[in-house]
Amino acid sequence: MTGALLPPFLPASIGGAIEFIFEPQSSNVTGGKKVGGFETVIELTLNQLEVTLFALALATAIALPIGLYLGHRGIGEVFAVGLGNVGRAVPELALIALMAAVVGVGLLNLTIALTILGIPPILTNAFVGIRQVDRAPVDAAQGMGMTEAEILLKVEMPLAVPTLMAGIRSAAIAIVATATIGPIAGVLTLGDFIINNNVYGANGLLAGGILVALLALSLEAALAGIQRLLTSRGLQLSAT
Amino acid sequence: MPSLGALALPLAKVGEVSEGFFHERNSETLPCQASSSHLFCFGWAKENIDSFATPTVQQLELVLFSVLAGFVVAIALALLAHRRRWLQAPLLAITGVIYTVPSIAFFFLLLPVTGLGRDTVIVALSAYTLQIIYRNAIAGLANVPAATRDAARGMGLTERQILWRVELPLATPEIVAGLRVAAVSTVALATFAVFVNGGGLGSKIYSQSNLTFPTSIIIAGGIAMLMALAFHLALVGIERYTTPWRRVAAG
């Protein structure tokens, strides 16, 4: 082991962690300084959420149109599917670390790195989603006189919503998870409790884990809700 | 706007991090790495490549154990839930939660239980691979055409025979695809092991509360990606091997 990363492990309890979340604590680890507490938690959570949502929005804005276009035209399959595979193989830690070390730290840089992380799943799913749409309604739409753009927007996209949203949700999870190590890139997110535990102590560590988990679950639930809103009732019925 | 405030704090922290980057070096310090304009120092790489051997092996071990453990449990659960429908909804919910909770958070949630070290990493990553493979296995089994199942029953195969001779073989492509995705993702995630003293290539990227330097990061990241690629190719090969009927169909 390259030297203990963490101080000698002090038992952390869930109770201790919960206290940490709400009230600034002091312990011998922190040298008597009060750390943690609700305000800090809120601030870090908001940071993480902010950078996550920015990156997700940006990734969607870039990847979705490209994926939809390629899928509609039926070209670039190797690229679209390959990108998904490659994206999955990129070690997020290395990506963030490299960016921080070479390009520099800061909100903007982190956002860009996270955006890059989020593009592959969205693009791949957009491509696959459009391609897997039932051909009959598309054929009918073309025969009835819809333009290519109309077919994509009015028929293919609504029918591909489940797959499209799955890609966006996948990207969201990857982004929020990676945003946790934001402190490496100079952005204070919940990961600060985890990485700089010499400051926050064992309770902070556990609290960090709990909070990140809750944030991720909330984000997922929100996106699931959005998906349900976007899915036409007719589509839900035909799925059963 | 909260973001301005958010910008201010990181800027304060930035000073600390970059100072460490430039100044807190151990004996491995050489001029090349100290300068941020040098992206990759071949000299350092050649000399220190051996130091990557152990972390690579550690990473491989983490991945193999996790994927194997996850695979075994996932298949067991899938077979169970395939027969007992009522299990499917709760299992789907549980695996959904596991999928959502970031591995890094999972590491720390496990700390009180498994402590620092490899075990935490393996448990957390196994859970991650488990949910991927489980969902693919369930989907694969469900996608077996009802007509095929019906014909098998009509020919006199028992439920168990149908499972092993018909359903599982037909579900294999999806299961192997799940294995592939799980393995490739796990390689990337295993780098986070460094945060719980789990070893692995992460230690070459981030150590002692500091980033290492670009060359090391690139090498470590590169090895990880090559490992992921190797898993990908190996599993694509296995997929082709286990589905000869598909090969014929594709012509």
Next chain:
Amino acid sequence: MPAAEATDQGSSAVASSVRYENATKRYGESAEAAVEGLNLEVPAGEVCVLVGPSGCGKTTAMRLVNRTVELSEGDVLIGGESVRKRDPARLRREIGYVIQEVGLFPHRTIAENIGTVPQLLGWKKERIAARTRELIELIGLDPELGERYPAQLSGGQQQRVGVARALAADPPVMLMDEPFGAIDPINRERLQNEFLRLQAEIRKTILFVTHDIDEAIKMGDRIAIMRRGGRLAQFATPAELLMAPADEFVEDFVGADRALKRLALMRVADIDLWEAPLAHVGQATAEVRAKLAGAEVPYPLLVDSERRPLGWLSERDLAGETVPARPDSPLGPLLDRDDVMRDALADLLQGEAQYAAVTDRQGRIDGVLSVEIISEFLASPKAKVEENSAVERPRG
């Protein structure tokens, strides 16, 4: 809106003629064309069936009309105007299009599906709503189904919606590619009959593709039998086709049972049906017996107050004082006067009944049919006349 043709093409206000002029479609470098130099004219308001073996190019030929397949050489003219001159998307909005899988949009309601082309054409909302209501009624569906989704409808209902959707903008030409192919035989028959009734009212120019020669004979005013490469083997009315096939290929395709197929050209309504003595529930059996003597059909038919048949009465039924509510024998096959003779005969034979009640559209008794009656009719000179008259589909 579709061009109202007042030219020498002889088209009516909402139907245009379709003419293929040396139309050719070649894919890639292959020497053999999918459709080779097709010359065909479909007069306005007629149903032209394109029929032939698999791969003969009939679907390709149909798709040349709305340019879902592009011409390699030659031209297709609708109402005298070349399709090449139009923007494809705009052209298609003026042509009704029905495909075998129907292709309803699962994510839209039935009403929204039907209103698709009018919406593309920019109709006002009220007009679309009115037209949708009209069409749902026309295809025989409950108006409240308009708010449902395709997944909630049966296959037959979906097929009807597909037809309604194609009719929505009142196009002068309709293309139908095996529209009833995916339906079970019973419902297919029903849909075919209803479609013919519809066509009798709206009189559109229809290009109908099928591989089923029986369907072609039943549905077509004119039939184009094609061989590989879209080559026309014969283009004629069903009667001509059956009585004077152009060559061996056509003969084989039409089938050895040509004589029997002629039955598809006639309707039950063409025959003078026999009368069965009618009985009502609670009527004195003596009265019924009196009617029996000298009746054409030796069995009384129980009907309700609306003259709708309920069942056949047996000797046992008439043993009592009054006619019982429940007859001994079931009703057996129930025929429609609009049925084609071939289907009626099939139903009779299948039901193993000697006599079958024939009803009108409201379900009221019209007469009785039997195999005997049919064979008598076929032998009569009247049948020959019916056959030889040019394509006159009975109106209503």
